[in-house]
Amino acid sequence: MSAGLVVSGLSVQLGGRAIVDAIEVAAPTGSVTGLIGPNGAGKSTLMRAILGLVAATGSVRFDEADLLTLPRRMRAQFTAFVEQSSDTDARLTAREVVLLGRIPFQSIWDATPSAEDLAQAEAAMAAVDMTAFAGRLYQTLSGGEQQRIQIARALAQQPRLLLLDEPTSHLDVHAQLAMLDLLRRRARAGAAVLVALHDLNLAASFCDSLVLLHAGQVAAAGPPDAVLTPALFRQVYGVEATILRHPGDGRPLIAYDLPG
Amino acid sequence: MNRPTLATLVLSLLALLLVSMVLAVTFGPADIAPLEVWQVIGWHLGLLPESPVGRLRDAIIWELRLPRVLAAAVVGAGLALCGAVMQALTRNPLADPYLLGLSSGASLGAVGFLLAGASLLMPLGAFLGAGAAMALTLLITQLLGGATPSRAILAGISVSALAAAATSFLIFWSATGDSYREILSWLMGSLSGVVWPEALLVLAALLLAGLPVLLSGRSLDAFAFGDTAAAALGVDVTRLRWWLLGGTALLTGVLVSIGGAIGFVGLIVPHMARLATGSRHRTLLPVAMLLGASFMVWTDTAARSLFEPRELPVGIITALLGAPIFLLVLLRYRRVT
Numbered sequence: 001m002s003a004g005l006v007v008s009g010l011s012v013q014l015g016g017r018a019i020v021d022a023i024e025v026a027a028p029t030g031s032v033t034g035l036i037g038p039n040g041a042g043k044s045t046l047m048r049a050i051l052g053l054v055a056a057t058g059s060v061r062f063d064e065a066d067l068l069t070l071p072r073r074m075r076a077q078f079t080a081f082v083e084q085s086s087d088t089d090a091r092l093t094a095r096e097v098v099l100l101g102r103i104p105f106q107s108i109w110d111a112t113p114s115a116e117d118l119a120q121a122e123a124a125m126a127a128v129d130m131t132a133f134a135g136r137l138y139q140t141l142s143g144g145e146q147q148r149i150q151i152a153r154a155l156a157q158q159p160r161l162l163l164l165d166e167p168t169s170h171l172d173v174h175a176q177l178a179m180l181d182l183l184r185r186r187a188r189a190g191a192a193v194l195v196a197l198h199d200l201n202l203a204a205s206f207c208d209s210l211v212l213l214h215a216g217q218v219a220a221a222g223p224p225d226a227v228l229t230p231a232l233f234r235q236v237y238g239v240e241a242t243i244l245r246h247p248g249d250g251r252p253l254i255a256y257d258l259p260g
Numbered sequence: 261m262n263r264p265t266l267a268t269l270v271l272s273l274l275a276l277l278l279v280s281m282v283l284a285v286t287f288g289p290a291d292i293a294p295l296e297v298w299q300v301i302g303w304h305l306g307l308l309p310e311s312p313v314g315r316l317r318d319a320i321i322w323e324l325r326l327p328r329v330l331a332a333a334v335v336g337a338g339l340a341l342c343g344a345v346m347q348a349l350t351r352n353p354l355a356d357p358y359l360l361g362l363s364s365g366a367s368l369g370a371v372g373f374l375l376a377g378a379s380l381l382m383p384l385g386a387f388l389g390a391g392a393a394m395a396l397t398l399l400i401t402q403l404l405g406g407a408t409p410s411r412a413i414l415a416g417i418s419v420s421a422l423a424a425a426a427t428s429f430l431i432f433w434s435a436t437g438d439s440y441r442e443i444l445s446w447l448m449g450s451l452s453g454v455v456w457p458e459a460l461l462v463l464a465a466l467l468l469a470g471l472p473v474l475l476s477g478r479s480l481d482a483f484a485f486g487d488t489a490a491a492a493l494g495v496d497v498t499r500l501r502w503w504l505l506g507g508t509a510l511l512t513g514v515l516v517s518i519g520g521a522i523g524f525v526g527l528i529v530p531h532m533a534r535l536a537t538g539s540r541h542r543t544l545l546p547v548a549m550l551l552g553a554s555f556m557v558w559t560d561t562a563a564r565s566l567f568e569p570r571e572l573p574v575g576i577i578t579a580l581l582g583a584p585i586f587l588l589v590l591l592r593y594r595r596v597t
Contacts, residue, residue, distance in 0.1 A: 086485045090481075092484060103482050112542075
C-alpha cells in the first residue's frame, strides 16, 4: 500500500476526442513528480481531472480517499491547485488572495478569518518570501510575484497533495530554483507534489520521477534517467537531443541538436 | 493597504442612511421638520401615546412620503446587491441588471401581466420576464462564442431592445389616455405613488433574496480567479451560480415591478464601494447595499423636488449620473473587452 496519489484508467473526453486517455500515474507522498510533454499532450487536463474539476472516468485515489467522489469542500481541505495563469479584476491585496486558500476551512457564518487562517496565510507568504508584499494590490505585482502569491495561496490550504501547472513560467532563474527547492522541501515534509514543467533541465534536476505525456497517454514514466532518452525525445518532441551528465552529481542534462 | 473595518463602515453607512431617509421625508411642498418625522414614526410604532402632529401632516409623512423613501432605500440596496453579485459571478465589471437586459425583461413581464388585468401578479410577471431575459442574454453570449464582458453587454443590449419593443407594442395596442402616461413614467423608472404594501413587498424580497446572497459572500470571493479556481477551493460552482442568478432575477423582478427599470445603480454603486472596501464580498456586499440605499434615497428626492410640482422619473437622473461613470469603467477595463 503506497501512500500518495494513485491514478488509474483516467480518461477525459472532450468533443468526442480523448484528451486524457486511460492514464496510469502515481505521485507518492514525500516526492516531487514532474509532468512533462509537448503542448497539447494533456498535462493541464490531467491535473484538472485528478482534482475533479472536469468530468472524467476512471479512478483517482489519494491515500484512502476517492478524489472523484469526495465532497469538493473536503477535497479542497487537503488538495491545492496552482493554475498556469491567474488573472483577476478584483481589487484584492496579496494577503487577501492568499486568504482565499482558507475558504475550504471557513464556515459561511464566520464573518472574518480566524487567527488560524491569518497565521497560515502569514506562514505561506513567508515560505515564498512575499511577506513584504502582503498589503499590495494583486494587480500591481509582477507576473513572478503573482505566481508566488498563488503558490502561497495553495500552501495556505495545507495541502497533502499539491498540483502545479507551470509554476515557474514567469520566474527568473533564481526564483525558479528557489521555487522548486521549496516544493521539494514541502514534499519531504509529507506532501505529494505533482508539477507540470516545460523546462526539462529543471525537471531533471528537481523531480524524483517524471511522467512523460504524449497525445493524452503516458509515453514513459520513472526516474529522470529512464525517461529522458534520445529515442523518446525523437518520438515525442520530434527533436534530436544528447543527454549529458552534470559534472558534480551526474544528473542528466539535455543538449538539443540543432535542426539542419 | 489599510482598510476601515466592516463594523466601522456598516455603522457609519447605516447612520448616513437613517439621516438621509429622515431628511428626505422633510423634502416636499409641505414644510416638515426632522423631529416631526421621528414623532410620527414613534406614534405609529406605538412608542408615543398620542399623535404629535395634525391628521393631514401625519398622512403626508406616514402615508405619502415614508413608504416612498423606504421603497427608494430598498430598491437602491437591491439594485446594488444584484449588480455586485452579477459582476462577481460573470467576472464582468460591466454587469448590472439593466445592462444585461433583466430590467427590460422584467418590465415586459410586468406590463404584460398588468395589461392582461392581473395587476396584483405584476411582481410575478416581472420575475418571469427577468428570468427569461437573463437566460436569453446568457444563451446569446454563448452563441457569440463564450463569455467576455463586451459580448455579454452586446447580448444584453439586443435582449433589452427586443423586450423594450415588445413592451412598447403592448402599450400601443392596449393602453389609453392616463394609463399610457402612467406606464410610460414607470417604465423610465419612477417610485411615484408607492404605498406601504409595495414598500413592504420590496423589503421582504430584499431580505428573502439578500440574506442567502450575503452569506455566500466568501464563495463569491473564490470566483476572483475564475470557475476552475473556485471549484478547486471547494465551491460548487454550477449550483452557486444558478442559485445566485435565480436570486438576482427574482429580486430584480420585484424591484422593477415597484420602481420600473432604474438603470446604472447596480453598475456604479458596487464600483464605488469597491474603491473603499476592496473586493472581499463579505464586506463589499453590505457596504454596496447601504451605499446604494442612500444613493437612491437622494436621487429619488431630487426626482420629486427638482421640478416641483412636476415629477422627473428617477431613472433619468440615475442614467444621467450613471452613463458617464459607465464610460469611465469601460475605459478602465479596456483590456478585458
